Amino acid sequence: MKVISVALVVALLGLAACAERQAQLEVESAWARATVRGQKTSAAYMHLKSAQGATLVGAESPVARIVELHEMRMDDNVMRMRAVPKLDLPAGKTIEFKPGGFHFMLIDLKQPLGKGDSVPITLKIEGKDNTLRQLEVKAEVRDQPPR
Numbered sequence: 001m002k003v004i005s006v007a008l009v010v011a012l013l014g015l016a017a018c019a020e021r022q023a024q025l026e027v028e029s030a031w032a033r034a035t036v037r038g039q040k041t042s043a044a045y046m047h048l049k050s051a052q053g054a055t056l057v058g059a060e061s062p063v064a065r066i067v068e069l070h071e072m073r074m075d076d077n078v079m080r081m082r083a084v085p086k087l088d089l090p091a092g093k094t095i096e097f098k099p100g101g102f103h104f105m106l107i108d109l110k111q112p113l114g115k116g117d118s119v120p121i122t123l124k125i126e127g128k129d130n131t132l133r134q135l136e137v138k139a140e141v142r143d144q145p146p147r
Contacts, residue, residue: 024051025089025125029146030139032119035112042113043070044104044121044139045097053091057132058124065108067121072100089125099145117141 030046042064048056059067072081079100087102089095097103104121106113113119119139126132140146 025049025054025123025135026051027123027135027137030121030137031142031146032106032113032121032139034115034141034143035109037112039112040107040109042106042109043099044106044119045099045145046137046139047094047096048089048123049094050089050091050125053128054089055126056087056089056123057085057126059104059121060124061106061119061121063110063113063119064106065110066105068105068107069102070105071102086126113141115141115143 026047026049028047028049030044032044033042035042044061056069059069061067069084069087070081071084072079074080083105084102087095095102106119117140119141121137121139123135123137124132125135
């Protein structure tokens with residue numbers, strides 16, 4: 001009985017390690033744009049890289065009532081912005097969230113975002129195994145992109 005229990009624990013630990021590798025996501029250069037008094041929206045940016053491949057399916061933050069994934073792109077010489085329900089994160093490829101491209105819209109802000117503040121953003125990631133995981137990111141509030 002003791003041998004079966006040890007084997008079960010080892011198997012479960014192996015599965016947990018496999019799931020952790022599956023969800024591995026590297027986040028760099030996370031920042032959010034500072035606001036002025038009365039401004040109710042802002043945007044957050046970062047670089048995301050998934051080791052095994054995953055799908056970004058949403059985000060939330062305590063500083064905004066709504067957080068949406070958006071894409072900006074040129075369409076017939078007009079810059080258009082649209083909400084994107086999800087975004088594939090191919091294995092090993094860095095996806096850059098930047099002004100004029102993909103970004104997180106922080107809508108109906110609950111407070112102003114001051115330069116130097118930190119904005120917590122929870123990313124909702126679906127792994128290749130269809131397991132939903134959450135990753136907490138801290139985005140530094142800035143008035144311009146980091147260099």
